[in-house]
Amino acid sequence: MIMPTFKKELPPLARFWLWLGRLLGKTLLILLVIGLLGWTIAAAWFAWQHRGPVSAQEQIPPGEAAMTQDIIQTAVRIVDQHREPTRYLRDAHAKAHGCVKAQVQVLPKLEQSLRQGVFSEPGKTWQALIRLSNGNAYPQFDSIRDARGMAIKLFEVPGKQLLGNRQDQHEQDFVMFSHPNFFVSNVAEYRQNVAAQADGKKVMAFFPKWDPRTWQVRHLFIALATLSAPPDSPTETTYFSVSPYKFGEANAKFRVVPDPERCPAYTLPKQNHDLPNFLRSALNQQLSTDRVPACFALQIQRQDANKYMPIEDTSIEWREQDAPFETVARITLPAQDFDTPALNLQCDNLSFNPWFGIEAHRPIGGINRLRKAVYEAVSDYRHARNAAQ
Numbered sequence: 516m517i518m519p520t521f522k523k524e525l526p527p528l529a530r531f532w533l534w535l536g537r538l539l540g541k542t543l544l545i546l547l548v549i550g551l552l553g554w555t556i557a558a559a560w561f562a563w564q565h566r567g568p569v570s571a572q573e574q575i576p577p578g579e580a581a582m583t584q585d586i587i588q589t590a591v592r593i594v595d596q597h598r599e600p601t602r603y604l605r606d607a608h609a610k611a612h613g614c615v616k617a618q619v620q621v622l623p624k625l626e627q628s629l630r631q632g633v634f635s636e637p638g639k640t641w642q643a644l645i646r647l648s649n650g651n652a653y654p655q656f657d658s659i660r661d662a663r664g665m666a667i668k669l670f671e672v673p674g675k676q677l678l679g680n681r682q683d684q685h686e687q688d689f690v691m692f693s694h695p696n697f698f699v700s701n702v703a704e705y706r707q708n709v710a711a712q713a714d715g716k717k718v719m720a721f722f723p724k725w726d727p728r729t730w731q732v733r734h735l736f737i738a739l740a741t742l743s744a745p746p747d748s749p750t751e752t753t754y755f756s757v758s759p760y761k762f763g764e765a766n767a768k769f770r771v772v773p774d775p776e777r778c779p780a781y782t783l784p785k786q787n788h789d790l791p792n793f794l795r796s797a798l799n800q801q802l803s804t805d806r807v808p809a810c811f812a813l814q815i816q817r818q819d820a821n822k823y824m825p826i827e828d829t830s831i832e833w834r835e836q837d838a839p840f841e842t843v844a845r846i847t848l849p850a851q852d853f854d855t856p857a858l859n860l861q862c863d864n865l866s867f868n869p870w871f872g873i874e875a876h877r878p879i880g881g882i883n884r885l886r887k888a889v890y891e892a893v894s895d896y897r898h899a900r901n902a903a904q
């Protein structure tokens with residue numbers, strides 16, 4: 516028996532909606548396929564561009580010294596722009612949460628190849644000072660997204676200092692902030708970016724020209740990620756060297772990670788993040804009021820030049836799967852009263868500089884070569900101005 520078919524005509528409006536639905540569905544599908552294809556090609560191109568081996572030596576591009584002089588002018592302009600009524604501050608990391616005394620103890624059992632420079636003698640304890648800071652040139656509220664800095668200074672370090680005029684200082688500094696990579700690759704990019712920022716351009720600093728080939732989208736994302744929400748306390752975040760250093764004959768980056776298991780158990784009372792200086796309060800609460808020490812571990816990541824671990828590009832994070840971080844020392848901040856007017860002024864008048872140190876930990880790579888001239892110039896400038904006030 517043949518069944519009758521009932522083909523019912525849809526009203527025109529319903530047919531229009533069906534047609535529109537099909538069109539939208541197809542368009543979305545096509546866009547998805549194009550997006551996936553684009554992403555795959557971009558990922559493959561990025562992986563191809565960022566593959567080892569890389570050079571284990573520094574490669575200095577022409578014109579770097581001239582660019583450095585330009586950057587010093589901009590840095591001094593920033594110091595002038597951000598000065599307080601009574602003081603000239605640092606060009607970066609202007610606001611300190613405190614300068615605290617610390618002990619840095621080389622691991623008592625340390626593998627032979629990790630015994631380099633100040634880590635040569637297992638079990639040795641160095642007396643040190645650590646300045647904890649916000650990254651911004653303005654001493655702004657701690658709740659504002661920012662990088663957080665840690666600068667360590669070891670005292671009574673024997674051996675020739677890297678800077679000729681500092682032979683009587685006997686220091687080793689380690690200067691870090693709370694993100695593993697930098698928002699620029701090299702000196703040329705830094706000059707362009709910072710000049711634009713000093714002129715008030717923020718996001719546009721990453722898009723220097725109309726030509727899309729000059730756009731630094733990945734670097735913009737690094738900058739945004741670097742400006743992160745504050746930790747509850749400066750003792751609760753990880754700090755990275757970002758740029759590479761010599762480690763004896765090897766090249767390495769380093770970082771400092773919280774190591775609370777090694778210290779007495781401690782729970783920081785809830786802090787009021789609306790207060791402008793709550794990170795200083797948190798540090799003060801733990802070390803001074805509650806008298807509980809804080810612990811960190813200092814770790815080294817050695818370069819494997821067969822992997823993509825470049826020296827001349829600070830925007831590249833060296834991946835832990837390519838080379839692990841290895842602990843070389845323990846850092847202890849003992850209970851102490853650091854938050855006094857005299858100690859705070861002393862802290863402000865100090866200078867930390869990756870070039871204050873010995874040959875075994877020589878800073879390498881373009882951004883570090885740049886820092887050599889800029890830190891010294893800015894530090895001299897602010898000290899001279901403050902002395903003249």
Ligand code: HEM
Nearest residue numbers: 605606607608646664665666691692757758867889893894
């Ligand atoms: C590798 C990436 C970098 C890291 C991890 C870093 C970290 C830091 C930290 C933690 C401080 C504060 C030191 C203190 O407590 O006194 C600082 C200060 C400073 N940084 Fe950097 N920084 C980096 C790159 C740069 C670059 C590329 C420049 C400019 C060329 C620069 C210019 C300065 C200046 C001028 C000061 C203040 C120096 C003073 O007045 O004593 N930094 N930096």
